[in-house]
Amino acid sequence: xxxxxxxxxxxxxxxxxxxxxxxxxxxxxxxxxxxxxxxxxxxxxxxxxxxxxxxxxxxxxxxxxxxxxxxxxxxxxxxxxxxxxxxxxxxxxxxxxxxxxxxxxxxxxxxxxxxxxxxxxxxxxxxxxxxxxxxxxxxxxxxxxxxxxxxxxxxxxxxxxxxxxxxxxxxxxxxxxxxxxxxxxxxxxxxxxxxxxxxxxxxxxxxxxxxxxxxxxxxxxxxxxxxxxxxxxxxxxxxxxxxxxxxxxxxxxxxxxxxxxxxxxxxxxxxxxxxxxxxxxxxxxxxxxxxxxxxxxxxxxxxxxxxxxxxxxxxxxxxxxxxxxxxxxxxxxxxxx
Amino acid sequence: xxxxxxxxxxxxxxxxxxxxxxxxxxxxxxxxxxxxxxxxxxxxxxxxxxxxxxxxxxxxxxxxxxxxxxxxxxxxxxxxxxxxxxxxxxxxxxxxxxxxxxxxxxxxxxxxxxxxxxxxxxxxxxxxxxxxxxxxxxxxxxxxxxxxxxxxxxxxxxxxxxxxxxxxxxxxxxxxxxxxxxxxxxxxxxxxxxxxxxxxxxxxxxxxxxxxxxxxxxxxxxxxxxxxxxxxxxxxxxxxxxxxxxxxxxxxxxxxxxxxxxxxxxxxxxxxxxxxxxxxxxxxxxxxxxxxxxxxxxxxxxxxxxxxxxxxxxx
Numbered sequence: 091x092x093x094x095x096x097x098x099x100x101x102x103x104x105x106x107x108x109x110x111x112x113x114x115x116x117x118x119x120x121x122x123x124x125x126x127x128x129x130x131x132x133x134x135x136x137x138x139x140x141x142x143x144x145x146x147x148x149x150x151x152x153x154x155x156x157x158x159x160x161x162x163x164x165x166x167x168x169x170x171x172x173x174x175x176x177x178x179x180x181x182x183x184x185x186x187x188x189x190x191x192x193x194x195x196x197x198x199x200x201x202x203x204x205x206x207x208x209x210x211x212x213x214x215x216x217x218x219x220x221x222x223x224x225x226x227x228x229x230x231x232x233x234x235x236x237x238x239x240x241x242x243x244x245x246x247x248x249x250x251x252x253x254x255x256x257x258x259x260x261x262x263x264x265x266x267x268x269x270x271x272x273x274x275x276x277x278x279x280x281x282x283x284x285x286x287x288x289x290x291x292x293x294x295x296x297x298x299x300x301x302x303x304x305x306x307x308x309x310x311x312x313x314x315x316x317x318x319x320x321x322x323x324x325x326x327x328x329x330x331x332x333x334x335x336x337x338x339x340x341x342x343x344x345x346x347x348x349x350x351x352x353x354x355x356x357x358x359x360x361x362x363x364x365x366x367x368x369x370x371x372x373x374x375x376x377x378x379x380x381x382x383x384x385x386x387x388x389x390x391x392x393x394x395x396x397x398x399x400x401x402x403x404x405x406x407x408x409x410x411x412x413x414x415x416x417x418x419x420x421x422x423x424x425x426x427x
Numbered sequence: 428x429x430x431x432x433x434x435x436x437x438x439x440x441x442x443x444x445x446x447x448x449x450x451x452x453x454x455x456x457x458x459x460x461x462x463x464x465x466x467x468x469x470x471x472x473x474x475x476x477x478x479x480x481x482x483x484x485x486x487x488x489x490x491x492x493x494x495x496x497x498x499x500x501x502x503x504x505x506x507x508x509x510x511x512x513x514x515x516x517x518x519x520x521x522x523x524x525x526x527x528x529x530x531x532x533x534x535x536x537x538x539x540x541x542x543x544x545x546x547x548x549x550x551x552x553x554x555x556x557x558x559x560x561x562x563x564x565x566x567x568x569x570x571x572x573x574x575x576x577x578x579x580x581x582x583x584x585x586x587x588x589x590x591x592x593x594x595x596x597x598x599x600x601x602x603x604x605x606x607x608x609x610x611x612x613x614x615x616x617x618x619x620x621x622x623x624x625x626x627x628x629x630x631x632x633x634x635x636x637x638x639x640x641x642x643x644x645x646x647x648x649x650x651x652x653x654x655x656x657x658x659x660x661x662x663x664x665x666x667x668x669x670x671x672x673x674x675x676x677x678x679x680x681x682x683x684x685x686x687x688x689x690x691x692x693x694x695x696x697x698x699x700x701x702x703x704x705x706x707x708x709x710x711x712x713x714x715x716x717x718x719x720x721x722x723x724x725x726x727x728x729x730x731x732x733x734x735x736x737x738x739x740x741x742x
Contacts, residue, residue, distance in 0.1 A: 124527045134551065142558070196464060197461075197465075199461030200461050204462070226646075227722060285465075343553070408550055
């Protein structure tokens, strides 16, 4: 009895000591955990890429490069199991390009207004409103798009563009009408994308301007520049790589955006180039067909599109980050008081 | 000639002073106008969703399971429960790793791994959500052999991760270094300092980060299309009851629940918006109102909190 009690006591004491020493030197474990989780984020990216690459192996060997190449009569036929992705690649490229074209001037204007011109008390609320716009779920954009935006904005605008620009020599092909009565078209997708990427580009642009040291502005003013001359000839060139980064970041958003685009683009596989025609993007074909893809080759083809989307957005985002970091790096730690 | 003429080789002003001032005013007005322009869709969307959703929302919407298409009545109780389940799961999967990674990013920002962590966090934030859905399909759904809430929860966790890491990192940097140094100087090991001194000091900030991540994840649809898939009969209560009746322990019941396909509000909205039945479209508007209200409320609360907190830390 006595003996067993002391045995238990010494065991407990030993245990407490060992546990204490492990916990006291638990920094090893802590470092392992933090380093592990940090590495985990990087490995996650590699894992996503690797998995999609693996799972599209058959589609890649069967269709080769012709899967991606621009052809006028690309076929996407689940019955005959022949897949070529050009219509979707084109849809993604044209909608993103048009969205950027419209979003960039607006966003840079907003960035300049928020960082340089707007009164202090208004800066925070305006910034928040843009963030709210960015945080509205994509499906809500889509729902609003179907029932309000398509009939009230896109259809009239599309008819107008078709009537006045459809006859132009080169650009005409882009505006060949008529737009479908529902308004669902690539133009609608581009406009919705514009609304969705403006907050991203303008927020980063604003931050870039805010990072530019005050001395740059003071020097320009001292030389007699007006406010706009300071902005356009001093600040914009100074922060150019950051602004370009913001634009590229917006491009990344536009390339990958799925739900709102799927709901308004009309989802039809066509070889027409016109903005006023319904189309498809890479992300929306995956959203629409993946859950119903029956044959292995069909889902592999969709995964290959997914891999392409991943790869492109990865490159785009890396480029954007490098450019935004460039501004921060060359700026001395002076800031604006 | 005005005073600036001596600098024309630097400031490329080819017009006279009046011209320059007109250009200046015009461009300043233009930037203000673009800002107004960007806010038009914000108010248009919020206003219209509140108007339509408010008209069609009722108690049944929150408490009943869906009726068959074309039949009046019914609600989205399944989707509400599914959203809650997905949010809880994604929190479990995203918060601990996110916070640990943020500790590394905050305290070793200029080591090679620290740069890698911050860089990959930013890049991960830009990966299209549908691609993350494909990844989880290949990783979990194929392995399990069926769609599940588990796969959906992990997909949302990956979407949340960058937000959690970035905001946690910012909050950890706001904690005065003296606090940490004091704890280390008293002989507390680093892990204890981090968990018991730094983390509580940054605690509220962490909650904001989680809330922002949650707001983003709870509005996402694309990654759920082929992971959680949707389930019109999903009901916690009946799942628990049938689990208990077959004599499973609580853990097994939980596993059984997360192995079901689940619905979520955005998924429901997406499906209903494309159906030809007016009742379903009305419910889609109501779902949009609930979803948007939830997301906007969390966003506003989290941002207010960040501002208040940053002010307090500074002062």
